[in-house]
Structure formats: structure tokens, C-alpha cells
Amino acid sequence: MQEFLNYIGGERCPARSGAWLETVDPSTGQAWARIPASGAEDVDVAVQAAQRAFDSGAWTGLSSAERAAKLRAWADAVEASAEWLSEVETRDNGRPLRETRFAQIPGAAMQIRYLAGLAENLQGSTVDIRPGAFAYTRWEPVGVTALIIPWNGPLPVFFAKVAASLAAGNAIVVKPAQQATASILEATRLFDELGFPPGLVNVVSGRGSEVGDAIAGHPGIGKISFTGSTATGRSIMQRATVNIKNLLLELGGKSPNIVFADADLDAAVTGVSAGIFTPNAGQACVAGSRVLVDASIYDEFLERLAAHAASIEVGDPMDLSTGMGPIANEAQYETVRSYLRLGREEGARLVTGGHTTEELIKDGSPLRGGFYVDPTLFAVDDNRLRISQEEIFGPVAVALPFNSEEQAIELANDTPFGLAAGLWTKDLRRAHRVTDRLRAGNVWVNTYKAMHWALPFGGHKQSGNGGTANGSTALHEWMDPKAVWMNVG
Known part of the structure; x- marks a missing residue:
């Protein structure tokens, strides 16, 4: 040792x-x-x-x-x-x-x-x-x-x-x-x-x-x-x-990632996935853990996001081919597992994932004692659920539909946190309108979790x-x- x-x-x-x-x-x-x-x-x-x-x-x-x-x-x-x-x-x-x-x-x-x-x-x-x-x-x-x-x-x-x-x-x-x-x-x-x-x-x-x-x-x-x-x-x-x-x-944060109907969906799927799942298993203060999607594309987007999430290779972090490693410690692993149970108890629909080490790692593997959770996506229709409001700090996303730009903004701001937010749209005027009204210290448009030392980084509200x-x-x-x-x- x-x-x-x-x-x-x-x-x-x-x-x-x-x-x-x-x-x-x-x-x-x-x-x-x-x-x-x-x-x-x-x-x-x-x-x-x-x-x-x-x-x-x-x-x-x-x-x-x-x-x-x-x-x-x-x-x-x-x-x-x-x-x-x-x-x-x-x-x-x-x-x-x-x-x-x-x-x-x-x-x-x-x-x-x-x-x-x-x-x-x-x-x-x-x-x-x-x-x-x-x-x-x-x-x-x-x-x-x-x-x-x-x-x-x-x-x-x-x-x-x-x-x-x-x-x-x-x-x-x-x-x-x-x-x-x-x-x-x-x-x-x-x-x-x-x-x-x-x-x-x-x-x-x-x-x-x-x-x-x-x-x-x-x-x-x-x-x-x-x-x-x-x-x-x-x-x-x-x-x-x-x-x-x-x-x-x-x-901390409970950051929204908003997908409008006119977005480039291929780019949005990749960006939303990287914002919550990879590479650090959702263990980031700016993780885009609330995925707000225009109701007109909600089912299609969730299907595509789920397929992308399921393709991420979870495993040994020392292997350069691994897409997502373990939860960083046992206490946090148990916390994430408790939220997986809570999501089911609150009536959320499990779209993909929800598996932990016992189901992901084979018997006899040296990784069998590790702290693994695969990319998990819940579909909900209530932003007041605990899994919608509380920071999970793991690879767990909650998806909610919205019916208008105004509702998207209301949902995005409806948490005690204000660290980050993202939005996906081809409409430049909408991008400026929504950005101005998001109560977050960091906002990304048609990207997510892009960081640079020359840009200020800080949070609003309890972030x-x-x-x-x-x-x-x-x-x-x-x-x-x-x-x-x-x-x-």
C-alpha cells in the first residue's frame, strides 16, 4: 500500500x-x-x-x-x-x-x-x-x-x-x-x-x-x-x-439543458449526453441534469438520447477506450443508488439505465468491487419531484417536456440553484431572449460544459x-x- x-x-x-x-x-x-x-x-x-x-x-x-x-x-x-x-x-x-x-x-x-x-x-x-x-x-x-x-x-x-x-x-x-x-x-x-x-x-x-x-x-x-x-x-x-x-x-447545481424543436438534434443528443453522462459519470457541479425538451419532439429526443446513453462504455477508467468510469467513492455511490430508488418511488419512468455494479460488472472481474452506475434517464412531468430538484451528482438525468418558450424558462429557473444552463436552437433571437432570462452564472448555446480560463465562472442563488x-x-x-x-x- x-x-x-x-x-x-x-x-x-x-x-x-x-x-x-x-x-x-x-x-x-x-x-x-x-x-x-x-x-x-x-x-x-x-x-x-x-x-x-x-x-x-x-x-x-x-x-x-x-x-x-x-x-x-x-x-x-x-x-x-x-x-x-x-x-x-x-x-x-x-x-x-x-x-x-x-x-x-x-x-x-x-x-x-x-x-x-x-x-x-x-x-x-x-x-x-x-x-x-x-x-x-x-x-x-x-x-x-x-x-x-x-x-x-x-x-x-x-x-x-x-x-x-x-x-x-x-x-x-x-x-x-x-x-x-x-x-x-x-x-x-x-x-x-x-x-x-x-x-x-x-x-x-x-x-x-x-x-x-x-x-x-x-x-x-x-x-x-x-x-x-x-x-x-x-x-x-x-x-x-x-x-x-x-x-x-x-x-452545487441542478442545471437545465433546454432543447427547442428547431435544434440540430444530432448535436443536441451528443451535447446533452456529454453534459450529464461523460466522462465523469455526472459528477460535475455544472452537470446538465435536467433535460427540458419541447413537447413536440419529446418522445423522439428521449429515444435518441437513450440510445446514445446505452452506447457509452462503462468500465475501467485506466483503459483509454472507456467512455465513463465509476462513481468516485462509496458514499457517493450509495447516494446515487438511493436516488435511483427514489425516482422509481416518485413515479418517474425509467427510459434507460438504472443499473449498478452487480448488474454491470461480471463475477470474477477485478472491477466487481467498484462503484459503477450506467447512464440513467428518467422521464417525468413534475419539476417538483425530489429527483427534479435535488443535486444527485451522478449519471442521472431527468427529462421534462415543455409547451412554450415561456414555460421552458420558468422550468429552467425553478430550482434553488443557479450555476449553469444550456439551450439548443437555430434561432439566434430566441437564443438571446432565453439567455437573458436564465438565472445562471454560466450559459451555453448549442454546446454544453465548454470552459475557458478567460471566462468568469461563478454561480447565482445557492450555487x-x-x-x-x-x-x-x-x-x-x-x-x-x-x-x-x-x-x-
Whole structure:
């Protein structure tokens, strides 16, 4: 069994308690590694190390061009490490290797380079107050920031958040999800190879109830960025109020994907399927889990979508031919299974799928202990059902018919969430009308789940606090503004 250690102050170390947690390969259900079961004391040591690194000036004392050069060297190293990092990532959380190796990690390297460019171009402004006064603004790093990483895409989120916070001049404490920690701990080796200041980036593994709570309440942390469920985000907000912490929350969703009768149905079927089923088995905050279809094409579209879903190969995520891997951990697997039962109990019609490991994996296969659910489609006529309203976070789509553009918009907005939405139509005027009225932070037209680091990413309603993780102002999320007034006359 492999062993991964915390990364604190530039050193690798176990939890101070000596306790460990097992990490499980979701494709087999077997433990393959162990990670430190850290606690509040480990968090405190990491915060102190980060504060020393920040105060030393070894990073903050660099010019923006020097920090950018260091980040670009890191991006090159990330890109060169894609093969071995992707294998750890896939083994730890089950996302298919063909995406971790060829899409996620190379994409993360490009995002780091983009953020390095923002660091070089960060600007304040001068303000004309009155004669005899000179006023200007500047942006300054927060100091010590904390990043709480989700289990559904650990490495790309880690790289993006760390790059943004470092580009802004901060020091960092990272808490990975306990279910998917190994790849992040492994990735810290690049900081040693590149000579980053010790303590600038620290990684503390452990349970959310211990490490996460300690981070949320720690007085030495100036800002917390969390990506994960709305329920956990709400808990962090409550803990962080003690010290009035600044928060950047990227939370859950129940996103609509709207198909109008004039859409290119071939493209829509492919896009809707990719939005909820592949490649990560629906385990994405922006998953298009509610498929709203014009009633005039509803039956035809569901038939075509079901056929496409049934053709997706579910299996070993380390196999480059696999279309969809397992659910990332056993707890989430049981959650998805409970929603499969709930859908039937609520009277939804099962169009395709609904099978789990016992039915999908043959006896004797090494995958028999894994956490598999095939692409599942329910047809419903009530948007108030729990499977229509609650985030399932698995390869389960709910399809509802609509009879007018107005009804489609009402259905789309009728959830507590507002992270993403998609629509499929050949009518450009309709595309603009509907986009304007969708209450979502991200809207795609004739595509779905297309992401780029130059575009802001954030949620409305209970999908986040409005902060933007990407885009040209991304560094501002990791900095504090300062206004300066000088009387010179």
C-alpha cells in the first residue's frame, strides 16, 4: 500500500497524531494507499509556515514579472508530468485516464500560464479628487489563503486555485477532499523541484469535520476558497463568521439543458449526453441534469438520447477506450443508488439505465468491487419531484417536456440553484431572449460544459456567492483593494 504525506513548510510529514486514513480505488473498491488523518494542530502548523513564507518576502518581494516566470516554469512542469500525475488522479477518483491525461492536466497548465499573464498586468488606478490631492488605488495580497478542494476534479481545481492565489502574491494552505488526496500530495513534488519558497504552499490531508473545520475557524487565514456541495458551503460560512473571513464559494447545481424543436438534434443528443453522462459519470457541479425538451419532439429526443446513453462504455477508467468510469467513492455511490430508488418511488419512468455494479460488472472481474452506475434517464412531468430538484451528482438525468418558450424558462429557473444552463436552437433571437432570462452564472448555446480560463465562472442563488474563479479579474478575488489619498498642494 502506497503512503502519501502532508506537505508543510517544504517538508513531508505524517499527521502529528500519527493517525491515517485509507484511500480507495473506486474502480475496484480496494484500498490502495493511505494518507495522514490530520487535525487542528496540523492546520495550525501549516498556517504558521505559510505566514512565515509570506512575511519573509521570498515570494511577495519578487516583481510581478519574476512571479509570472516562476508560474510559467511550474506550468511547464505540470504539462511534462501529465502522464504520471494523471495515473494517480485516475486511480484515486475514477475519472477516465483519457480525460485526466489529455484534457485536464494540459488544460491546467494553460490556465496557470494565463494567470501568470494576469499577474504581470495587474493595475490600480488614479482618481481625480481635487487640485492639490493625489489619489490612487492598488491591489495587495490577502496574506494566508486556504483552499478546500473537491473530490470530483482534485488536480485541475488545485492547480487553478493555487496559481491564482500565488499570482496574487499569497501563501497557501490546501485541504484536499479526504476521498481524493493522493494526486495533490504527489503534485507538491513539483514545488521542490522548482525551488518554490518552503511554506509558500502547504497541503494538509484529513477529514472535513477536523481539518476543514479548523481551517474555517482559524484566525490566521484571511480568505477561504471552497468548491463543493451547497450544504458544506453553508457550514463553512457559519464557521467563518467568527473571524469575518472573506469567502469564495463554488457550490452545487441542478442545471437545465433546454432543447427547442428547431435544434440540430444530432448535436443536441451528443451535447446533452456529454453534459450529464461523460466522462465523469455526472459528477460535475455544472452537470446538465435536467433535460427540458419541447413537447413536440419529446418522445423522439428521449429515444435518441437513450440510445446514445446505452452506447457509452462503462468500465475501467485506466483503459483509454472507456467512455465513463465509476462513481468516485462509496458514499457517493450509495447516494446515487438511493436516488435511483427514489425516482422509481416518485413515479418517474425509467427510459434507460438504472443499473449498478452487480448488474454491470461480471463475477470474477477485478472491477466487481467498484462503484459503477450506467447512464440513467428518467422521464417525468413534475419539476417538483425530489429527483427534479435535488443535486444527485451522478449519471442521472431527468427529462421534462415543455409547451412554450415561456414555460421552458420558468422550468429552467425553478430550482434553488443557479450555476449553469444550456439551450439548443437555430434561432439566434430566441437564443438571446432565453439567455437573458436564465438565472445562471454560466450559459451555453448549442454546446454544453465548454470552459475557458478567460471566462468568469461563478454561480447565482445557492450555487455560490457570486465570486468569479476565472476571467480577467480573477486575481482580484485573492487580493484586497487599497485606496490612497495624498495631499500634495
